[in-house]
Amino acid sequence: MLEPEPVDLLDVIAFIRVVETGSIANAAARLGIVKSIVSRRVSRLEAVLGAQLLTRTPRGTRLTDIGREYHAHAAAGLSQLESAQEVVSKSTSEISGQLRIQVPAAFGEFLLAPLLAEFALLYPLIQFDVRFTDRQVDMVAEAYDLAIWPGAVPDSILITRKFAKVRWAVVASPAYLDARGRPAVPADLAAHDTILYALDPGRWRFQGREGWEHVRMNSRFCTDNGQMLLAAARAG
Known part of the structure; x- marks a missing residue:
């Protein structure tokens, strides 16, 4: 037919x-x-x-x-x-629907939280699910729409945007420096106790007059939480 x-x-x-x-x-x-x-x-x-x-x-x-x-x-x-x-x-x-976001804890608390609160007021039809975690999540398996990560993104299928630069600094509490001494050159850090971020490979890089210098850090305190890093540093 x-x-x-x-x-x-x-x-x-x-x-x-x-x-x-x-x-x-x-x-x-x-x-x-x-x-x-x-x-x-x-x-x-x-x-x-x-x-x-x-x-x-x-x-x-x-x-x-x-x-x-x-x-x-x-x-x-x-x-x-x-x-x-x-x-x-x-x-x-109309902007609507659910928005599932992952952000590092310290960054989210100090910088992103007030911005998201203002954004929620502007778009009342959006439902927010914001998770504060410092680990790199599986965007697909865990159904995240947006994630903010420091450093390189391992999954090339993701759409990425660089929106800020992160400046790193080596810091210590006055109590720690009084007890252990003040390092004069990057190589001196190998003899000190360092606090490492969980995603940090533990090999720090410093730029000097003769180029880049790499130092393997000695760490007995590692955490994936920015607030814990800050608390440990302040405690000496």
Whole structure:
């Protein structure tokens, strides 16, 4: 069995507008096209369907019995299409949905938290799920939309943006320096107790007059939390 010839949606719309407005001239004015195009579209629709949908008279048009039945279904279908378009238009014009975010604890608490609070006020249709963790999460497996990481991103399939530079500094509490002495050159750090961030490989790099110098750190305190790093340093 041969498949029926598909109808042109524009032809169907032209037919529906003729019925709604009562004449081809009125439909043409509503659609913003000339009468001949509307008439041609309706005639083409009738030819494809193999049925006369309208009876043309000097006073306008009148639906045939089959035309009345076809119009009822076609108008309902067009209304559904228009409703679907409104749904898409609304979803693209209004920012909504769930946003799942991972940020390092210290960065999130001091910098991102107030910004996200302001953002939530601006977009009340967004549901936020913000996790403060210093580990590198699996974006796909854990269903995160956005993650903020320091350093390189190992997964090349992710869309990445560099939005800030991180400046590193070697610091110590006065109590620690009083007890252990003040290092004069980077190599002296190898003899000191250092606090390492969990993602830190433990090999620090310093730039001097003769180029880069690498020092393997001796650490007995490692953590993946920025607040713990700060507390340990302050404690000496």
